[in-house]
Amino acid sequence: MSLGPYASFIVTSYAAAALVVVILIFWIVLDHRNQTRRLRELDRSGITRRSGRGAMDAS
Amino acid sequence: MTLIDLANPTRFLALTARLLPWLAAATVILLAIGLYQSALAPDDYQQGATVKIMFIHVPNAWLSMFVWGVMSIASLGTLVWRHPLADVAAKAAAPIGASFTFLALLTGSLWGRPMWGTYWEWDARLTSVLILFLMYLGLMALWRAVDDPSRAARAAAVLTLVGAINLPIIKFSVDWWNTLHQPASVMRMGGSTLDKSFLIPLLVMAIAFTLLFVTLHLAAMRNEILRRRVRSLQMMQASRVAFSSAGPREGSASNEVGAA
Numbered sequence: 001m002s003l004g005p006y007a008s009f010i011v012t013s014y015a016a017a018a019l020v021v022v023i024l025i026f027w028i029v030l031d032h033r034n035q036t037r038r039l040r041e042l043d044r045s046g047i048t049r050r051s052g053r054g055a056m057d058a059s
Numbered sequence: 060m061t062l063i064d065l066a067n068p069t070r071f072l073a074l075t076a077r078l079l080p081w082l083a084a085a086t087v088i089l090l091a092i093g094l095y096q097s098a099l100a101p102d103d104y105q106q107g108a109t110v111k112i113m114f115i116h117v118p119n120a121w122l123s124m125f126v127w128g129v130m131s132i133a134s135l136g137t138l139v140w141r142h143p144l145a146d147v148a149a150k151a152a153a154p155i156g157a158s159f160t161f162l163a164l165l166t167g168s169l170w171g172r173p174m175w176g177t178y179w180e181w182d183a184r185l186t187s188v189l190i191l192f193l194m195y196l197g198l199m200a201l202w203r204a205v206d207d208p209s210r211a212a213r214a215a216a217v218l219t220l221v222g223a224i225n226l227p228i229i230k231f232s233v234d235w236w237n238t239l240h241q242p243a244s245v246m247r248m249g250g251s252t253l254d255k256s257f258l259i260p261l262l263v264m265a266i267a268f269t270l271l272f273v274t275l276h277l278a279a280m281r282n283e284i285l286r287r288r289v290r291s292l293q294m295m296q297a298s299r300v301a302f303s304s305a306g307p308r309e310g311s312a313s314n315e316v317g318a319a
Contacts, residue, residue: 001098004108006173013112013166017119020158021271027154028278035285042292047299049292 066143068284075277082274089267096260103257112170114260117245118268120163123191124226126156126272130198131223134216144280146212147287149219150202151279155272157195164188175239183232184240187225194222208287 003010093114103110130152136145167185168178179185198215205211233242244252251258 002108003111004102006107006109009169009173010108010111013115013169016165016169017115017162020162024155024158024275028275028282031282032278032285035282035289038289039285039292042289042296045296047292047296049288 068144068147071144072281072284075281079274079277082270082277086267086270086274089263089270093260093264093267096263100260101256106174109170109173110257112166113257114264116163116166116170117261118265119159119166120188121265122268122272123156123160123163123188124229125269126152126159127191127195127219127223127226129276130156130219134219137212137216138220144284146208146216147280147283148276149212149215150208151283152276153195153199153202155275155279157192157199159268159272160188160192160195164192171239180239182238182240183236184229184238187229187232191222191225191229194218194225198222208290 097111097114100111100114102108130149133145133149133152136142137149164185167188171180172178198218201215201218202211205214230243232238233240245258245261253261
């Protein structure tokens with residue numbers, strides 16, 4: 001597959017798209033870990049939801 | 060399972076926990092097929108191999124508008140039906156929509172330089188998409204500026220609905236004004252002008268990116284629900300600490316309130 005004289009523009013476009021998507025995925029995964037860790041800490045300190053369920057229910 | 064059932068965040072979390080692995084797998088498979096087809100697509104007789112940029116530029120451009128459309132429907136859900144997950148959906152979609160819009164602008168610019176001889180031109184299509192990107196950033200800033208999520212939700216919903224006026228402007232800008240950007244070639248009256256060898260990979264990539272958005276959006280919504288649980292539990296913890304440290308004085312205060 002030859003990309004011709006403008007290969008750098010094509011490769012940069014695909015690389016930028018891949019980078020942004022990877023950053024989005026990492027941000028969402030790290031955010032999930034952060035929130036579940038904070039909920040676990042609150043659970044351990046005895047703070048529970050009014051429904052009586054653990055904060056981590058169904059998460 | 061109805062929309063009313065999904066109004067319960069706990070049920071939403073349970074459902075999406077089962078759904079997300081399947082959505083992620085479907086996204087990866089479709090993206091792989093789309094990228095393979097894009098690599099095999101022939102060169103355009105005028106543009107050469109740079110036509111390959113279209114396979115990521117166009118899906119991102121479509122999604123930049125689609126995500127704002129989703130946020131507009133969610134905003135109606137906040138203002139009219141007061142659906143408990145509506146503002147969660149709107150807030151979670153904004154950074155993802157901003158990313159797609161950024162990619163549409165960047166890849167469009169990288170496509171424009173070899174084809175038009177310039178990275179940027181203040182024409183109606185490019186400028187209206189830039190305004191959309193700035194509106195995404197403004198909306199994200201608004202969500203961060205207001206502490207109480209329910210107060211922020213209403214302000215953000217109004218701003219989102221006002222901003223939706225930009226969507227038809229973006230779509231029809233190439234017809235209403237004389238622009239450097241080409242007119243619509245896929246979604247147009249009379250059918251697509253694209254050859255099948257370009258159209259099929261483009262549609263596969265568009266579906267793959269849409270699935271990517273759905274997957275990321277559901278995952279971000281789950282995070283937002285958890286964030287709100289953390290916030291409410293921390294407030295409960297803070298009020299308990301305040302109550303216990305106030306001691307007997309608090310007791311007399313509550314008696315006074317009771318007497319009043």
